Amino acid sequence: MSEPTAAGGVLDGLLADLRAESAVLDGLVAGLPAEDWARATPAEGWTVAHQIAHLAWSDDLAALAARDPEAFGAWLGGNFTEPPAAGADPVEEGAREGAAAEPSALLARWRAGRQEVLDALGAAPADVRVPWFGPPMKPASMATARLMETWAHGQDVADALGATREPTDRLRHIAHLGLRTLGFAFALRGLPVPERPVRLELTAPDGGAWSIGPAGAEDVVSGPALDFCLLVTQRRHRDDLALTAAGPVATAWLPIAQAFAGVPGQGRRPGG
Structure with a gap:
């Protein structure tokens, strides 16, 4: 068995931190009654359910980008046009559709999707560039971006619930x-x-x-x-x-x- 590369070690650490950050947010929502999933967050028009649905939606796409860049590129070209199609906002639509699901189903979807991201990024070559909405990123940068998104939307959820998260070295x-x-x-x-x-x-x-x-x-x-x-x-x-x-x-x-x-x-x- 070959020794892990330095880049692989960095990625492993980032994926562990992404897993830990996701677990913190999971702990905030796992036991919520249905009515609390409908609580408004500081993002206008978005409830707690919208926040988790957005993470599930973007995790699905991140896993697709890591595993099948061509399929992700085709999806991106078909959904994000320049200039944008009238009234089209795939981000809002993805959150809205996901938030309409039962909380238990939405939570299960997010849990499965974030594991898909961990698996896909962990299996990707360290020097490959994964396409995304902005510039393409290496797996370590993609893991960092997913951690940032999880933390940021977790802040919205924490604010909605009146919860305080302990800041960490992440x-x-x-x-x-x-x-x-x-x-x-x-x-x-x-x-x-x-x-x-x-x-x-x-x-x-x-x-x-x-x-x-x-x-x-x-x-x-x-x-x-x-x-x-x-x-x-x-x-x-x-x-x-x-x-x-x-x-x-x-x-x-x-x-x-x-x-x-x-x-x-x-x-x-x-x-x-």
């Missing part, structure tokens, strides 16, 4: 992704992609320090890692977070930071 993956998507956030809005690098100086959940990005960068974002992750997933408004930006690029980036693929979201209102 946030470091989301922080890395948030920094890597800096250029994407500018390009998505038709803005020039900055050439100056940005560094993150974040306080970890255990009180330690995380420094992410070039050591010599003059543009720096600092503050709690949790706050930065809430910002780049657009789960809290910039004004409600203890983040500071030094330098013109960091200052311009924070209001538009976005770690997820797709059109820019409206984010949360201050105090929301």
Whole structure:
């Protein structure tokens, strides 16, 4: 048997963290009565059921992309047109259709789908690029993106239920992704992609320090890692977070930071 590669070891760790993050959210919804699945979340028009349905829908597509890139490309070309078809929004439709199922069936679907993602990414060659809604990603980056999505939609569910989740070191993956998507956030809005690098100086959940990005960068974002992750997933408004930006690029980036693929979201209102 061959020894695991360094890339394989990184992917194994990411998949373990994705599994753990999914389990936290599963613990929030597994015992909910049916009426609580219908609770409104901070995402306009989306209930708890919509949030889980969206994760199930996107997990199904992530597994398809990893296992059959051509089939995923055909699905993408048939469902996301440019310009968009009038009234068509596959994301909203996927959430709406999934949320109409009985909670037990929806939960079972999400559990099966997220295991499919773990299996598909674990079996994919480490250097292959998996197609997605944004740029194609290697399996490790796809696992990071799935972890980010699970955490972000889990925040919506936690907010709806009045629950508080304990932040963990898994946030470091989301922080890395948030920094890597800096250029994407500018390009998505038709803005020039900055050439100056940005560094993150974040306080970890255990009180330690995380420094992410070039050591010599003059543009720096600092503050709690949790706050930065809430910002780049657009789960809290910039004004409600203890983040500071030094330098013109960091200052311009924070209001538009976005770690997820797709059109820019409206984010949360201050105090929301």
